[in-house]
Amino acid sequence: MVSAAAKAKAAAKKAATAAKHASAAKKAGSQEQPSLPPAPGPPTALPTAVQLVFKPNLTARQRAILHEVAEQHGIPHSSSGEGDARRIRVGSTDAASVEVPDGTAIDVSDELICELLAVHLKLDAADAFAPRSKPAPNGSSGPLAENGREVRMQFAERGAAAKPGGKQLSLEAFVAQTLPLLELEKDAEVAQAQEAVSQCKPETAQAKGRALLNLRCTDAEGGLLGRTLLTLASNKGAGTVPVSLPPHKFSPHDVVDLKPNKASPSDPAIVGGVVYRVKEEVIIIAVEEAPDDGLDQPLRLEKLANEVTYKRLKETLQTLARGVHQEGPAGALVDVMFGRSPPRFLNNAPPWTPFNTGLDESQRRAVSRALAAKDVALIHGPPGTGKTTAVVEVILQEARRGSKVLATAASNIAVDNLVERLALANPKLSVVRMGHPARLLPQVLSNSLEAHVFQSDNSSLARDCRKEIKAANAKILKLGRKDYAERRALRSELRALVKEERQRQERAVTEVLTRADVICSTLTGVMARHLQPIKFDLVVIDEAAQALEVACWSALLKAPRAVLAGDHLQLPPTVISDEAMRKGLGQTLFERLQRLYGDSISEMLTVQYRMNQGIMQWSSDELYAGRLTAHASVAQHCLADLPDTTGSEGLEVLALIDTAGCDMEEKKEEEGGSTYNEGEAQVVIAHVQALIQAGIRPLDIGVITPYSAQVGVLRELRTDLLAQVEISTVDGFQGREKEAIVISMVRSNSTGEVGFLSDNRRMNVAVTRARRHCALVCDTETVSKDPFLGRLVQYFTDHGAYLSADAFTA
Numbered sequence: 001m002v003s004a005a006a007k008a009k010a011a012a013k014k015a016a017t018a019a020k021h022a023s024a025a026k027k028a029g030s031q032e033q034p035s036l037p038p039a040p041g042p043p044t045a046l047p048t049a050v051q052l053v054f055k056p057n058l059t060a061r062q063r064a065i066l067h068e069v070a071e072q073h074g075i076p077h078s079s080s081g082e083g084d085a086r087r088i089r090v091g092s093t094d095a096a097s098v099e100v101p102d103g104t105a106i107d108v109s110d111e112l113i114c115e116l117l118a119v120h121l122k123l124d125a126a127d128a129f130a131p132r133s134k135p136a137p138n139g140s141s142g143p144l145a146e147n148g149r150e151v152r153m154q155f156a157e158r159g160a161a162a163k164p165g166g167k168q169l170s171l172e173a174f175v176a177q178t179l180p181l182l183e184l185e186k187d188a189e190v191a192q193a194q195e196a197v198s199q200c201k202p203e204t205a206q207a208k209g210r211a212l213l214n215l216r217c218t219d220a221e222g223g224l225l226g227r228t229l230l231t232l233a234s235n236k237g238a239g240t241v242p243v244s245l246p247p248h249k250f251s252p253h254d255v256v257d258l259k260p261n262k263a264s265p266s267d268p269a270i271v272g273g274v275v276y277r278v279k280e281e282v283i284i285i286a287v288e289e290a291p292d293d294g295l296d297q298p299l300r301l302e303k304l305a306n307e308v309t310y311k312r313l314k315e316t317l318q319t320l321a322r323g324v325h326q327e328g329p330a331g332a333l334v335d336v337m338f339g340r341s342p343p344r345f346l347n348n349a350p351p352w353t354p355f356n357t358g359l360d361e362s363q364r365r366a367v368s369r370a371l372a373a374k375d376v377a378l379i380h381g382p383p384g385t386g387k388t389t390a391v392v393e394v395i396l397q398e399a400r401r402g403s404k405v406l407a408t409a410a411s412n413i414a415v416d417n418l419v420e421r422l423a424l425a426n427p428k429l430s431v432v433r434m435g436h437p438a439r440l441l442p443q444v445l446s447n448s449l450e451a452h453v454f455q456s457d458n459s460s461l462a463r464d465c466r467k468e469i470k471a472a473n474a475k476i477l478k479l480g481r482k483d484y485a486e487r488r489a490l491r492s493e494l495r496a497l498v499k500e501e502r503q504r505q506e507r508a509v510t511e512v513l514t515r516a517d518v519i520c521s522t523l524t525g526v527m528a529r530h531l532q533p534i535k536f537d538l539v540v541i542d543e544a545a546q547a548l549e550v551a552c553w554s555a556l557l558k559a560p561r562a563v564l565a566g567d568h569l570q571l572p573p574t575v576i577s578d579e580a581m582r583k584g585l586g587q588t589l590f591e592r593l594q595r596l597y598g599d600s601i602s603e604m605l606t607v608q609y610r611m612n613q614g615i616m617q618w619s620s621d622e623l624y625a626g627r628l629t630a631h632a633s634v635a636q637h638c639l640a641d642l643p644d645t646t647g648s649e650g651l652e653v654l655a656l657i658d659t660a661g662c663d664m665e666e667k668k669e670e671e672g673g674s675t676y677n678e679g680e681a682q683v684v685i686a687h688v689q690a691l692i693q694a695g696i697r698p699l700d701i702g703v704i705t706p707y708s709a710q711v712g713v714l715r716e717l718r719t720d721l722l723a724q725v726e727i728s729t730v731d732g733f734q735g736r737e738k739e740a741i742v743i744s745m746v747r748s749n750s751t752g753e754v755g756f757l758s759d760n761r762r763m764n765v766a767v768t769r770a771r772r773h774c775a776l777v778c779d780t781e782t783v784s785k786d787p788f789l790g791r792l793v794q795y796f797t798d799h800g801a802y803l804s805a806d807a808f809t810a
């Protein structure tokens, strides 16, 4: 058994050793740099880089030990204030202070204190905090009587830790570090929304992508399970020609306000709603009820901050911090995920007959591993390797065994994808999709909770109640002033009917959810009230590498077993706050578990079904240790094989179009700060035109650029012929594919600055969207200054056609 104190001691030793090494290295590099004396040193006041500030939620014992340890190491320490204002400070008074998160939900554990002292002050306090009372005999965390009050040593002495393959994160440290980061992220989102729509001119808000100005409502149709859909288009076309909307950041499920175009920021909305669909020329929003008037004027759409998500995520953290999960289904799973007990697997995977007989060897291995997992298994799916295909098989197999499955993903589109594929694979399966119908694809609406409920007996009885309510209301309206008795009787009847209607609706929802084999929801959606009492056997998270760890926990606490599928080498979750990102909010559970347990819980899919071998090989060698192979059905496919193409000239699998020396310098937007490159954009469009002339359908071509400003420039250059060519940022293309992809890298400067292009995950996603052709348009001199991009350029030079951009402008 590895105690918390022992682990903290190991962590402290590691940090102290690292500090010693760093100081030794500094010393070796520069004789002028004095190294710190090794701790414990003489009790002289040492300068420290930070000052830790502890709030009142420490026990008397912890406070005493803190002072003792600081004293021993000659580090300044003080205690001030009373009650809630009480603070213990450890570290130099003039150093930057680091507040140890408090909050009533968090007990600051010994382990957390040891870690904080080790990380920030390079102090080894493990011995001092070693428990002086014995743990409960069963090794579980029993309450220890101390200083006259009970102190819960949460998780402190739980089962033996599995052999960790990487740095461990304790549950307490995770909660303590994530709570403030969530606050930062919420503040950043609210600030972004406020700044964009209320503190700046509407034109600036539009430039930032958070507002769309001068729209007209072209359609208001009923449907969508009782909601109204409003279609909004740009007023510029005046109804004659459809006009593209300007670049924006609206996407399905965003919460929005619709206002008169000239309204001031504080004016109320005509109506609020949720974005239902985003198309090139229109945006469709779902509203509870169409407003009676106000829609026949120029309109403005504003994106609002969605604070509900943060509230839900905080609740999840608080549940974890309180240790409530220990009594719930996920008690043992939590221990495994924080390295306190090893992951367990059945000795032999249960026999299974695949629903999908075309699964390849690596997919079968991944499914077997998932079915054998008693706690958690990972499916690592590089681009196009059929990760969702494997996940769907796992769910079908589990449902066949009688398990109730909660199938989730971070995005609505990924959840819809699961629903659609599950329903197709086994139409007898009861698959229920949670969530606002506006957020669902039309093809999965019949699986929505509302659609299921609508068909149930209780719901039909509830509708009868509704009819009777209407009739009773009509009768009341017809009554004369003096019909007191009758009115009273009708009112009482009404109350009973309303109550019965509500109860029937509730019962209908509970029945549908209880009977379902698979319930599908986004990660934040799983905290919906109706799901609270439902028990699951397995939680599946698809696209887990795009989900914040805290969001995964909302789902994970609902079942004893979990299967996570994803690829940590593609784009990470979006985090708005730079500070929160820097401090680790973007770190995903998928990646953490990969580091912690590696191949012992993870199966990598190795056959990809999308790319020509030439496109795949760069990604495989650069990011997946050369383990990917192209399935025979795609390994050699190229554009020239497509119908209607004219020969193979200009249709090579890889092409490098070099703008170096062609006077195509990048520029920076005045507002927003995004980068663009007009010269390069013209070259990109010219190459797309050449592809179309060679017989490639515009629909099969995608243009990807990392910079939103370049998306705008490219869209402006698009002629009618190119209307169906999709132009988007890398993020907009994640999870998708096109026969031909043209990448506009934008950066061209004399200093070799490449910004976030050097993030290998971003480039990995961009290149691997292509099935048969990938063209890289860039200034090779600028981008090659970055070693990773230099290798990419070299790969394209070695294996593809090389063209100078001059050839396109001549």
Ligand SMILES: Nc1ncnc2c1ncn2[C@@H]1O[C@H](COP(=O)(O)OP(=O)(O)OP(=O)(O)O)[C@@H](O)[C@H]1O
Pocket: 358, 359, 360, 363, 381, 382, 383, 384, 385, 386, 387, 388, 389, 390, 609, 610, 734, 735, 736
């Ligand atoms: N065993 C297989 N045999 C043939 N085709 C397959 C197989 N597995 C997956 N595919 C096909 O490969 C494509 C990608 O599959 P899927 O969407 O499951 O992959 P993914 O890894 O989830 O994709 P992404 O890279 O977008 O995350 C789909 O068209 C799918 O039908």
